[in-house]
Amino acid sequence: MMVFHCPECGGHYRDEDGCRQKFEAMLALEFSDPAFGRVHFLTVTAYMLQHPTRLSRRGWLAMRDLLSRHLRDGHGVEDIKVGIRRAGVSAAKGWKIKADGTTFHEAIGLDWPLTAADVDPSDSVRYGAGVQAWAEAALARSEALPVS
């Protein structure tokens, strides 16, 4: 069986487009069932940190800061949503991705301990724990990167 690696996060999938499909399936599950939806913020921020070509450098740093405020400082997700709107993080998409001449992706590489591929969606408890572990690992790895 062929195994495809997501070119951004390195996750293993059966299809070339598997990572995007997995993310979209996760969002669909979260929007349709509140038991899955309670980790929505973690899903979005972890995925964005691992797929930096969707963001500018500034947007990526803002995502890391938002996830840190939630996981490290205990800020509620509703406070953070207001912060996202004020910071205009979504408007950052499509900006140039450069950090001192190095592309953002070159700086980050594929060395992520967990990816969306590792999240088991078979029930909401497993799903919530999987997304939590993924987001915590993504934040810790992001904090260790030479990006500021």
Ligand SMILES: [Zn+2]
């Ligand atoms: Zn990926």
